[in-house]
Amino acid sequence: MSYELLFLKSLTLTIFIEVIVMILFFRFVVRLKDISISSLITTGVIASFATLPYLWFVFPNYIEQQIWYVIVGETFVVLAETIIIGAILRTKFLNSLLCSLTCNLISFLTGLIINWP
Secondary structure (H helix, E strand, C coil): CCHHHHHHHHHHHHHHHHHHHHHHHHHHHCCCCCCCHHHHHHHHHHHHHHHHHHHHHHHHHHCCCHHHHHHHHHHHHHHHHHHHHHHHHCCCHHHHHHHHHHHHHHHHHHHHHHCCC
C-alpha cells in the first residue's frame, strides 16, 4: 500500500476517533451542552485536517529518530489542536488542552493497537 493511501486511511480513522472522543469529552466530562454536535464534528475534522499532514509529511523530513519524531510530532499536534479547539468552540484553554490530549492519546493508542506486529 502506498504511503499516501495509508495516510488517507489513517486520516479517516483519526477523524472518526477524535470526533467521537471530542463529543464524549464535551458532553460527559466537561458537560457543555451549549456546543452543538455539528460544531464538535466540524472542529474535529478541521483539527485533524490541519495537523495530521504535518505529522506524516513534514516532520519525517526533519526528525529521523523515531522517539523524537513521536515526542515532537505529538506535542505539536496536541498544542495546535488545543488552539484550534479553543478558537472554534470558544472554550477555556484547559478544556481545549485536555480535550486535545484525550483525543490524540486515544487516536495514537488505537493506531498502535491496529498496527501491532
